Amino acid sequence: MKHYLKKFYAILIYLFLYAPILILIIFSFNASKSRGNWSGFSLHWYFELLQDRQILNALYNTMMIAVLSAVIATLIGTAAAIGIHNMKKLKKKVIMNLTYLPVVNPDIVTGLSLMILFVFINLRLGFLSLLLAHITFNIPYVILSVLPKLKQLDKHLYEAALDLGATPLEAYRKVILPEIMPGVVTGMLLAFTLSLDDFVISFFTTGSGVSTLSITVYSMARRGINPKINAISTILFLTVLLLLMIVNIRMSGNHSKKER
Template identity: 70%
Template sequence: MSKFLKKFYTVLIFIFLYAPIVVLIIFSFNNSKSRGSWNGFTLKWYIELFKNEEIMKALYYTIIIAVLSAVISTIIGTLAAIGIYNMNYLGKKVALNINYLPVLNPDIVTAVSLMTLYRFMNIQLGFLSMLLSHITFCIPYVILSVLPKLKQLNKHLAEAAMDLGATPFYALRKVIIPEIMPGIVTGALMAFTLSIDDFVISFFNTGSGVTNLSITVYSMARRGIKPEINALSSLMFLTVLVLLLIINKRTTKDLERRGDIA
């Protein structure tokens, strides 16, 4: 009986979390603009979505910023993780605690802080400020993804490579990075997902003419929910779901390869 109640409670939680998303996806195929009745299956809202210039412009900025921020934050985060890993005990603790701050901080605090910094430095709010903001909040997640792989790395591999004549940079490129590549890829995918999903930091640090999908959906929702938003939200949900499944699959494969799980 206790096992049944636990399973029943778990099912209720998942229904509570995902029922609204399922309804949204279903009504993205509704032939009517009304969300209170079903008038047949259609794909016209998806067609209208891709004809909407405002949404297509927001999609362009979203993809460009997500790709650039993922690539740049992955490079910086990987190098930072390697540096933190090679610090002494005290330095490592201080660096990790500093790295945790952007993760634990409410988004509104990070957003306002970055906006204040840009104003102080006379940086015009726009594409550059949004890109820098996304890179800033993605780097800690990349570091946290790469560090566990560094801890699993044999400390003597790089030393052995350099004893055989490799330069430190060559050892980094050919020995260390291939060994921690699963963590780097996971960090990059996580950075990409976080960038696509972000609203608060983007909202406070963008300028006129530059907007991403989350800001566009927010502004459209204030004027009234259109069926195109249902289609857009469904596509965004599926995109993030696929990325999360890829991350989970890579993590599972890595654990199986190391023998941590059966």
């Protein structure tokens, strides 16, 4: 009895979480503009998307910024994580608090403070400012996913490599990097997803003419309902779902390898 009650409650909560998303997806295939009545299956809205220059442009920007910011943030963040890992306690603590600052600070503050900076240094708001902003909020997440891997490392691995004749650079390339690779890849995927997902910071740091999907969706949604948004949502939802499943399988894959 109690078991059924739990099951019932869980189902209700999942319904609450997923029903809106599912309905959103279903109505993206609706032939008419109606959100209440089903008037037949159609890919109409997806074709509309393909013809919408503005949306295609936003998609291109979104992807470029996500890829570039993820890669650059991963480079800077991984190097930083290695450096931070080797620091003395007090210094480490100070820098870690600095790292947490953009994570805990409200997005809106991060966004507008960057906007002020860009305006202040006369950087035209657009693609570059967006990219810089995305790198900035991505770096801490890369650091936070690489650091635990470094912590798990036997601290003598690096010394062992030196002991066997590897120069410091070789030791990093052949030992440390392969060891922390899962953390680095997770960090990069995380950064990519976060960049794809971001709205608030992009909203403040972009200028006229340059838009991401999120921004386009917001400006469309503000004006009311538009089934094209349903189609975009569906694509984005499936992309994020796929990415998350890859990350998850990667993690559990590592796990089972360890347990063997």
